[in-house]
Amino acid sequence: MPEATVKTPGPAAGMRDRIGGAVRWDTAVGALLVVLLLCSFSFVENFGNALNVSFLIGNTLPIALIALPMTMLVVSGEVDLSVGSTVGLSGAVMGALWNQGMAIETIIPICLLLGVVCGLVNGLLVTRLGLPSLAVTIGTMAAYRGIAQIVLGSDSVTDFPFQYLDFGAGRIGDTFIPYAALPFVVLLAIAVVVLHATRFGRSLFAIGASEEAARFSGVRVKRLKLAMFVTTGLLSALTGVFWALHYASARYDNAMGLELSVIAAVLLGGVDFDGGKGTLGGAIAGVFLLGTLQNVMSLLNVSAQSQIVVTGVLLVVSVLAPRIGREIAHARARRRTAAAPPGTPAPPPGARTPVA
Amino acid sequence: MTLTAPPVAEDAPAEGAARRRFIDKVFKARELAVAAVLVLMLLATQLSNTEFLSRQGITDLLLNATILVLVATGQAVVVITRNVDLSVGSVLGISAFAAGNYLQGGGSSLVAVVLAVGLGALFGALNGALVSLGKVPALVVTLGTLYIVRGIDSIWVGSRQITADSLPDGFVDFGHNGIWVVPYLALLAGAVLFCVGYYLRSYRSGREMYALGSSPEAAQLAGIPVRGRIMTAYVLCGALAGLAGALYLARFGNVDSATGSGYELTVVSAVVVGGVAFTGGSGTVYGAALGALLLTSINSVLPAIGVSSVWVTAINGILLLLAIAVDRILALRVAAVLRKQAARMRSARHA
Numbered sequence: 001m002p003e004a005t006v007k008t009p010g011p012a013a014g015m016r017d018r019i020g021g022a023v024r025w026d027t028a029v030g031a032l033l034v035v036l037l038l039c040s041f042s043f044v045e046n047f048g049n050a051l052n053v054s055f056l057i058g059n060t061l062p063i064a065l066i067a068l069p070m071t072m073l074v075v076s077g078e079v080d081l082s083v084g085s086t087v088g089l090s091g092a093v094m095g096a097l098w099n100q101g102m103a104i105e106t107i108i109p110i111c112l113l114l115g116v117v118c119g120l121v122n123g124l125l126v127t128r129l130g131l132p133s134l135a136v137t138i139g140t141m142a143a144y145r146g147i148a149q150i151v152l153g154s155d156s157v158t159d160f161p162f163q164y165l166d167f168g169a170g171r172i173g174d175t176f177i178p179y180a181a182l183p184f185v186v187l188l189a190i191a192v193v194v195l196h197a198t199r200f201g202r203s204l205f206a207i208g209a210s211e212e213a214a215r216f217s218g219v220r221v222k223r224l225k226l227a228m229f230v231t232t233g234l235l236s237a238l239t240g241v242f243w244a245l246h247y248a249s250a251r252y253d254n255a256m257g258l259e260l261s262v263i264a265a266v267l268l269g270g271v272d273f274d275g276g277k278g279t280l281g282g283a284i285a286g287v288f289l290l291g292t293l294q295n296v297m298s299l300l301n302v303s304a305q306s307q308i309v310v311t312g313v314l315l316v317v318s319v320l321a322p323r324i325g326r327e328i329a330h331a332r333a334r335r336r337t338a339a340a341p342p343g344t345p346a347p348p349p350g351a352r353t354p355v356a
Numbered sequence: 357m358t359l360t361a362p363p364v365a366e367d368a369p370a371e372g373a374a375r376r377r378f379i380d381k382v383f384k385a386r387e388l389a390v391a392a393v394l395v396l397m398l399l400a401t402q403l404s405n406t407e408f409l410s411r412q413g414i415t416d417l418l419l420n421a422t423i424l425v426l427v428a429t430g431q432a433v434v435v436i437t438r439n440v441d442l443s444v445g446s447v448l449g450i451s452a453f454a455a456g457n458y459l460q461g462g463g464s465s466l467v468a469v470v471l472a473v474g475l476g477a478l479f480g481a482l483n484g485a486l487v488s489l490g491k492v493p494a495l496v497v498t499l500g501t502l503y504i505v506r507g508i509d510s511i512w513v514g515s516r517q518i519t520a521d522s523l524p525d526g527f528v529d530f531g532h533n534g535i536w537v538v539p540y541l542a543l544l545a546g547a548v549l550f551c552v553g554y555y556l557r558s559y560r561s562g563r564e565m566y567a568l569g570s571s572p573e574a575a576q577l578a579g580i581p582v583r584g585r586i587m588t589a590y591v592l593c594g595a596l597a598g599l600a601g602a603l604y605l606a607r608f609g610n611v612d613s614a615t616g617s618g619y620e621l622t623v624v625s626a627v628v629v630g631g632v633a634f635t636g637g638s639g640t641v642y643g644a645a646l647g648a649l650l651l652t653s654i655n656s657v658l659p660a661i662g663v664s665s666v667w668v669t670a671i672n673g674i675l676l677l678l679a680i681a682v683d684r685i686l687a688l689r690v691a692a693v694l695r696k697q698a699a700r701m702r703s704a705r706h707a
Binding site: 129130131138143144146307312313324 | 440486490491492493495496497499500501502503504505506507508510511613618621624625628634635666667668669670671672673674676677680681684685
């Protein structure tokens with residue numbers, strides 16, 4: 001949540017994102033992903049074949065898709081917990097309309113529009129009323145899921161047209177690339193450019209670092225945040241359509257709890273929950289690190305329950321480790337200043353570590 | 357919140373006191389509003405379905421609310437310190453199973469309850485340590501422990517299940533009987549609620565929780581042991597979740613590895629509907645308890661007036677949104693009124 005904590009630059013300011021002042025966190029996660037992939041390819045049976053890798057990518061895509069706007073949202077200091085419910089709602093509406101006999105070419109745009117509306121509701125409540133996004137999206141999480149339940153009840157719709165199901169679940173020839181990965185790569189490229197190479201993206205970082213400062217330097221804070229909430233809704237709805245096709249099942253409880261997986265992956269990728277810091281590369285590395293770990297653990301017959309523990313531990317470590325690293329860097333800097341000749345002002349203890 | 361930052365600082369103390377009374381009134385009104393909605397809803401239901409508020413009906417309403425009230429009380433304390441505990445559902449589940457497992461082995465009921473509370477407090481202490489020492493965002497840490505505790509629970513429980521017939525009769529009776537229409541469980545929850553409410557209102561360390569939630573930096577500078585208080589809040593929250601687990605076992609007699617999953621959101625909704633603001637430093641546990649009572653009553657009201665239960669989730673969500681939106685609008689209004697008042701006072705003084 002955006003707290004107006006003053007971030008005083010200390011002598012170790014440049015090391016803020018680094019572990020003990022050496023490696024950037026997102027680079028470390030990326031490296032870890034590469035190491036994990038290499039180990040899995042060489043040591044885990046059945047991991048390396050094209051079919052398994054295509055499963056891995058296909059099953060990770062929903063999280064990856066939502067992680068794109070979620071990263072930007074968290075960078076700007078907000079969060080959206082209603083994404084899982086938006087996925088469920090868009091799937092449920094898709095199923096209900098399909099049961100009504102509507103053509104799928106009309107249904108999909110309607111679902112996407114619905115996602116925009118969901119995002120708009122979140123965004124307007126946050127930006128116009130000034131409510132904390134956490135509280136708002138916990139509310140809309142229940143509301144959207146509830147509407148999905150009202151729309152579709154406990155039905156499950158599975159008889160979507162074959163070519164669409166094939167697009168959702170199939171892969172290109174005998175390669176490891178699912179069809180759906182291609183549009184994702186395009187979206188990823190767009191997101192990377194927008195966040196890291198445009199004025200819009202820089203403004204998001206500015207808002208996350210200090211909303212007030214951003215406003216005074218001419219950033220249209222509310223408009224930008226609203227845009228991000230709407231984008232998140234849109235991509236969640238897209239994911240809902242993909243989910244229903246990929247698993248050939250539209251149910252109201254599709255993607256239950258997905259919001260937690262997305263946030264876990266994004267934070268694991270080094271995006272700071274307080275806003276203002278993070279990279280899309282790191283977030284996507286985090287997403288695929290979790291996805292690959294789950295795939296490998298399933299292949300190694302590790303129970304689903306143990307996988308939950310691993311996810312939780314990784315999440316806690318991913319937020320704890322950078323802070324500990326920072327503390328160490330601080331302590332080192334303090335020692336250095338203490339060793340320096342008197343007159344050099346020592347950084348006040350705990351200057352940049354506001355109360356949790 | 358806006359209310360805790362008075363727009364003008366140079367006012368006379370008497371004026372400040374008057375303003376505080378005004379603000380107090382607004383907040384009292386907040387709890388009164390929840391109570392009024394609750395009463396209206398129950399009366400309206402009673403009118404359309406005369407069986408609703410029968411003796412058994414009231415007992416059921418209270419029984420249903422008990423567990424949520426307990427967890428919401430603990431959660432309210434944590435939210436007042438400007439933190440949150442998402443792991444309560446998992447902690448409730450694992451404590452319920454621990455108590456049930458012990459009772460199945462022939463243990464005594466009292467020890468089982470103590471065991472559940474202790475286990476809950478232990479997980480609370482873990483959360484508290486991570487949040488206060490690690491200085492990491494509470495939402496993220498407790499999201500992590502939500503996974504971890506649920507995972508441990510699932511591994512430990514496996515596909516086992518605890519059923520009512522394997523529990524001692526006394527324990528199960530405790531979960532169902534009561535004095536007149538009030539079940540024992542509700543009495544227990546009421547007593548806990550009152551104790552926590554009294555502590556927060558009248559003890560120094562209780563007041564410090566509010567101070568901490570209003571402004572962590574100011575609290576630290578004022579010499580409040582911030583880490584210790586956060587720790588206390590989490591241990592209390594965990595212990596109450598553990599107690600709620602034991603009561604869950606007594607009430608339903610049925611516990612498996614999925615017990616309590618997804619409960620955290622209901623709890624947070626109850627707390628926020630009851631007027632405990634996410635931004636910390638405001639609200640009371642009584643409000644949270646009223647919120648819990650309101651949410652669980654809706655679950656009973658809808659079937660009683662013939663509305664399908666699929667509406668429950670949506671209504672809960674919309675209620676939560678309404679609660680925070682109304683709160684916010686009210687706060688903005690109050691701030692505007694105070695500003696106007698202060699401006700008038702000032703111009704009167706200068707005239």
